[in-house]
Amino acid sequence: MQQLSKRTENFTDSVIRRMTRISNQYHAVNLSQGFPDFDPPEALTEALRNLAKKGPHQYSITWGAQNFREALARKHQRFTGLEVDPDTDIVVTCGSTEAMMCAMMTVINPGDKVAVFSPFYENYGADTVLSGAEPVYIPLRPPSFDFDPAELESAFHKGARALILCNPANPCGKVFTLDELKTMAALAEKYDAYVITDEVYEHIVYAPHRHISFATLPGMRERTLTCGSLSKTYSITGWRLGYIISSARIIETARKVHDFLTVGAAAPLQEAAVTALNFGPEYYVELQEKYTRLRDLFLAGLDRAAIPHTVPQGAYYILADIGEFGYASDLQFCEDLARKTGVGAVPGSSFFRENVQHLIRFHFAKKESTLQEALNRLMRIRETMK
Numbered sequence: 001m002q003q004l005s006k007r008t009e010n011f012t013d014s015v016i017r018r019m020t021r022i023s024n025q026y027h028a029v030n031l032s033q034g035f036p037d038f039d040p041p042e043a044l045t046e047a048l049r050n051l052a053k054k055g056p057h058q059y060s061i062t063w064g065a066q067n068f069r070e071a072l073a074r075k076h077q078r079f080t081g082l083e084v085d086p087d088t089d090i091v092v093t094c095g096s097t098e099a100m101m102c103a104m105m106t107v108i109n110p111g112d113k114v115a116v117f118s119p120f121y122e123n124y125g126a127d128t129v130l131s132g133a134e135p136v137y138i139p140l141r142p143p144s145f146d147f148d149p150a151e152l153e154s155a156f157h158k159g160a161r162a163l164i165l166c167n168p169a170n171p172c173g174k175v176f177t178l179d180e181l182k183t184m185a186a187l188a189e190k191y192d193a194y195v196i197t198d199e200v201y202e203h204i205v206y207a208p209h210r211h212i213s214f215a216t217l218p219g220m221r222e223r224t225l226t227c228g229s230l231s232k233t234y235s236i237t238g239w240r241l242g243y244i245i246s247s248a249r250i251i252e253t254a255r256k257v258h259d260f261l262t263v264g265a266a267a268p269l270q271e272a273a274v275t276a277l278n279f280g281p282e283y284y285v286e287l288q289e290k291y292t293r294l295r296d297l298f299l300a301g302l303d304r305a306a307i308p309h310t311v312p313q314g315a316y317y318i319l320a321d322i323g324e325f326g327y328a329s330d331l332q333f334c335e336d337l338a339r340k341t342g343v344g345a346v347p348g349s350s351f352f353r354e355n356v357q358h359l360i361r362f363h364f365a366k367k368e369s370t371l372q373e374a375l376n377r378l379m380r381i382r383e384t385m386k
């Protein structure tokens with residue numbers, strides 16, 4: 001038989017998603033793939049129940065249901081101050097996974113270079129391969145995960161046509177400061193590059209840090225493709241509702257790509273999600289409080305277990321240092337951790353361009369009782385991993 005496509009030879013299945021399957025296999029507490037085990041807001045599930053009879057059950061308009069786009073435009077405007085025309089500036093996608101892929105295919109030609117910070121969310125690697133792009137990596141240096149502006153400039157100098165920016169960042173938990181964003185903006189302007197942002201954790205930020213949407217920087221609206229999602233904000237990762245917000249010029253093309261990739265996001269779910277997009281400011285305050293509590297609980301537990309870790313400024317991931325266990329492969333460590341200790345984590349090497357084997361990623365978007373159980377197991381890590 002003929003070979004399968006060449007482009008699929010250059011990446012593996014997602015290690016994040018694989019670790020969920022491995023965790024399930026060993027009945028481990030799954031702190032690998034980032035999704036909550038608590039319910040979405042009641043009002044949202046109630047809205048879905050009501051829609052089951054009433055519909056819609058057929059396709060929505062390919063670029064998103066009118067209601068949904070209008071509610072999203074209002075919500076986005078409320079938080080960023082940017083005016084968004086629901087008729088021209090939005091395309092609704094199947095999660096931000098599609099949004100990112102669609103954004104890349106909208107601005108990138110095969111053979112183009114794309115600047116990516118490392119560590120980075122695993123999908124960007126496959127996204128660049130699938131869109132035929134060549135990534136140029138810019139290291140974010142621990143412990144503060146700062147970047148060197150000269151290294152960023154050198155990526156543009158080498159010809160990067162776009163920058164991928166995950167802010168707040170998965171997996172390192174960095175929330176980029178205004179000054180850092182200004183540096184990126186100046187370079188994007190100077191080298192006439194697009195900026196594709198992944199802002200799915202925009203509402204999960206820990207005081208005193210503050211999320212600044214990149215498109216709000218002067219002159220950036222026209223060259224930014226803001227990818228977002230309802231998954232994390234409303235605890236509905238399975239609904240697969242994401243979007244790109246950008247200028248009408250960019251969105252017109254993104255809509256073409258999206259139309260042929262997936263036609264559209266699930267119509268009844270878009271309709272139900274309007275309820276969430278209309279939540280008042282108190283919802284977001286409570287969300288921050290909830291995640292701050294979970295973060296503090298989890299970090300305190302790791303401290304008790306004497307496991308060194310990062311302290312996230314945003315998003316819900318931490319990188320833990322497992323150097324003391326002396327594993328040559330962090331993937332092997334994570335498999336053993338799931339099997340012997342009963343906790344699922346993601347090997348850090350799936351996020352780093354550099355050869356890093358001493359870090360693993362946990363997420364803490366879980367009920368307090370789930371985190372407590374994971375922490376109880378981690379307290380014995382030095383016995384179980386022997």
Ligand code: GLN
Nearest residue numbers: 016017032033034097170
């Ligand atoms: N963003 C989540 C993570 O990093 C997973 C998202 C997904 O699997 N689609 O774990």
